[in-house]
Amino acid sequence: DSGVTQTPKHLITATGQRVTLRCSPRSGDLSVYWYQQSLDQGLQFLIQYYNGEERAKGNILERFSAQQFPDLHSELNLSSLELGDSALYFCASSPPSATNEKLFFGSGTQLSVL
Amino acid sequence: DQQVKQNSPSLSVQEGRISILNCDYTNSMFDYFLWYKKYPAEGPTFLISISSIKDKNEDGRFTVFLNKSAKHLSLHIVPSQPGDSAVYFCAASARNQGGKLIFGQGTELSVKP
Numbered sequence: 124d125s126g127v128t129q130t131p132k133h134l135i136t137a138t139g140q141r142v143t144l145r146c147s148p149r150s151g152d153l154s155v156y157w158y159q160q161s162l163d164q165g166l167q168f169l170i171q172y173y174n175g176e177e178r179a180k181g182n183i184l185e186r187f188s189a190q191q192f193p194d195l196h197s198e199l200n201l202s203s204l205e206l207g208d209s210a211l212y213f214c215a216s217s218p219p220s221a222t223n224e225k226l227f228f229g230s231g232t233q234l235s236v237l
Numbered sequence: 238d239q240q241v242k243q244n245s246p247s248l249s250v251q252e253g254r255i256s257i258l259n260c261d262y263t264n265s266m267f268d269y270f271l272w273y274k275k276y277p278a279e280g281p282t283f284l285i286s287i288s289s290i291k292d293k294n295e296d297g298r299f300t301v302f303l304n305k306s307a308k309h310l311s312l313h314i315v316p317s318q319p320g321d322s323a324v325y326f327c328a329a330s331a332r333n334q335g336g337k338l339i340f341g342q343g344t345e346l347s348v349k350p
Contacts, residue, residue, distance in 0.1 A: 228280030
């Protein structure tokens with residue numbers, strides 16, 4: 124158990140809909156990262172938050188947004204969903220003192236868009 | 238632009254033999270490299286890392302080698318065990334580029350008894 128909690132584990136929805144994925148980082152970790160793993164793809168970096176502030180952005184679509192709340196949990200919002208958004212979405216956190224980004228991952232949310 | 242590449246989607250090895258997983262990168266600013274292991278229905282877990290100032294790092298049965306001139310790293314598992322069967326991801330980061338981890342596509346290792 125990495126200490127990173129993601130909910131829900133599975134999500135099935137239809138095209139055009141909007142969903143919210145939730146992540147609670149490990150106790151004491153200030154950074155939260157979101158990654159997307161599609162079929163035959165590696166882990167694609169989406170976005171990073173540090174103590175409530177956006178720190179870095181990767182290949183995140185404009186239809187996607189994220190935020191980190193004062194209690195440090197994070198939510199990833201996916202809207203106007205398309206079939207191609209079906210993927211495994213991982214959240215990860217890292218310790219505040221880390222100078223290199225060793226990440227601790229949650230078990231992921233499997234999103235299926237039908 | 239795939240900055241970190243694992244060109245072998247899968248690898249099959251006999252128990253007790255050596256497993257060698259390879260990874261290539263293109264960004265010369267990467268200065269920290271990691272290997273993660275992922276079992277089905279679980280998130281990736283950190284396995285071993287290496288800084289660009291080193292060319293080898295060992296942890297038990299796992300050794301990572303870094304060849305900066307070739308922009309290549311490899312993970313050696315000796316001896317391989319059936320419990321090592323998993324997907325292995327190579328990752329890299331550049332501290333002066335924000336430090337976010339860039340992952341390869343993964344290599345699925347199967348260790349047969």
